[in-house]
Amino acid sequence: MTTAARDTRTLHLPAGSAATRDYALEVTPESAGWTHSGLRVLELVPGGRRRLHTGEDEVVVVPLSGGLVVSCDDRTLTLAGRANVFAGPTDFAYLPRGTTAELSSEGGGRFALCAARARRTLPLRHGPAADVPVELRGAGSCSRQVNNFATAGVFEADALIACEVITPGGNWSSYPPHKHDETSEVETELEEIYYFEIAPGPQGQPGLAYHRVYGTPGRPIDVLAEVRDRDVVLVPHGWHGPSIAAPGHDLYYLNVMAGPGPERAWRIVDDPAHAWIRGTWTGQDVDPRLPLHSPDRAATHPPTRPDQNGATRP
Template structure:
């Protein structure tokens, strides 16, 4: 399995990124990134997948099962927390507008009801401290959005020079402390002066008896697949803030994000109470950043 997918390497028609369970070699999690020109439109069936339509840049109208949702969206992922729409499996959906839109999906069995969530209702959390500070927008987590069957999703924004997804953690065993979840990381990197492109780094390594070894230089539009193993840190280089969208799903009957820290690095959490959170956070809110 190829774990680091470079921007454009899986493009198909209007989709700049296509990750299916079949292409990833697993069973549940999926992600497509749809790009629409001015007055563009795309129609698709959700099939077996419950899906969240999340604007990354731009705005759109989502139509599903006779319901119509106007997504205000945002200029880009570094400007604002976005509103979003949840559409169920076995639905016909139309997305009309201009911009770039994530379609985060999970194979599921129940057909639930479509929903719209405004940006003001998305829980924003600051995690870590010091150089391990980050912002998490919990738009699709079990606590932030309890209306899905399998899909878990969130956005993480990391100021330049900070590490997130740290300490490294895993979720590849079904235990009281851990849930089995496949995971996709989709990255966008804030440009530097005069629009110069940035970069970041992502580490994934093996857990006992399950080898995997990834140290990827990621750039705008890249994705990393995590079927198992310890993952983290996600490293934002100085001068370039880092965004990533996490999409998770798995076989557990309980929709839960339970993780286990790498015991070699979990001690770092004990240092956070004595440190301030990076003062640049939060990078975004429900109000447009100028």
């Protein structure tokens, strides 16, 4: 019996390596070598504007820093945005497939365009920041915060699933390693993009993190990436995790997922070799640094504490 061929695609994209004339980052299904998920990062100078054609994709516009005005179908959506990705959840805009939008920013900023190939045409919508569920997962050094702005069951979309994960410096997230590359009662097939931002040190020192992807005997894949601010890792299949934040540098990543199945759901299985770690969280406190955003937002939108043995993670 021959061993399955190892996935040799370029899966770690250092900052700037996937830039195009129009975008600081552009990952399409075609460039990724897969079928469903995409992500662009648009940078606008103060007063800048860009026209966006969604084509076959549904798109969720997420301010990473700064505010944005989205004009589409004779409607105008104003996104207040945020100072940076560590300042708490942001409002966002949903753009349907087959539409054209004008994006403009008086103060300038950086904006993620999360995309998935869509079959249905859903309405243009504004997602308020106040409606974004903030969840604290794990415990101890595995504590992390998840902003579930466009997950299944939270926000309606045709195929796109997206969330933000914030990991305090020194902690591990996306752990235990898990996968979602088959269709079954316990798993859904989803391509996934990790886009990273890393908080600098007190004098602006650049930070770093580590991210792991590895395969099964039938579908080998092997990534151990030292990721820096604004890097991307693509996960076409296989176990992925941990994402490890270096001490002193809080870690943010944006997850964008979509797959071929008719059901929009996020079901995962843990690597059996590491699943036992969940049992150690019982009785441990969540890292007191979380939620990692302003006290006024934490007071008005209290986070939820999940069941440590819960079925939804990472």
